[in-house]
Amino acid sequence: MxxxxxxxxxxxxxxxxxxxxxxxxxxxxxxxxxxxxxxxxxxxxxxxRKKVRRFTFTAGKMRVTVWAANQGTAKALASQEADRRAAAVGISPPRAGWTLRLVASAGP
Missing domain, CATH: 1.10.20 (Histone, subunit A)
Structure with missing residues (x-):
């Protein structure tokens, strides 16, 4: 049971x-x-989430949304999230790192 x-x-x-x-x-x-x-x-x-803003990046075909205080921190978090997603589907991340392009940012 x-x-x-x-x-x-x-x-x-x-x-x-x-x-x-x-x-x-x-x-x-x-x-x-x-x-x-x-x-x-x-x-x-x-x-x-009063002190953080939402940032959306594109990394290859992925669209990664993170919450962070500034764009530098957001980029680091987005890179980690892209690595995690790539590992989940069995893809190795690029050797030179992800090329993250800011698509949108919103928040206070």
Missing amino acids: LMRLPKRTTDAETAFNDWWTAQSKEFKGSHDKGDLQRGFKAGFAAGR
């Missing part, structure tokens, strides 16, 4: 559940829990 592991809750789910239990019955009755949960999780994720 298969053992079922208990579902782990994330920090966002725990924070939402704490917030939801603190709301009044009138509020709970007039709002959809699923809609509020999606909005809460988005805000929670954005609040955790």
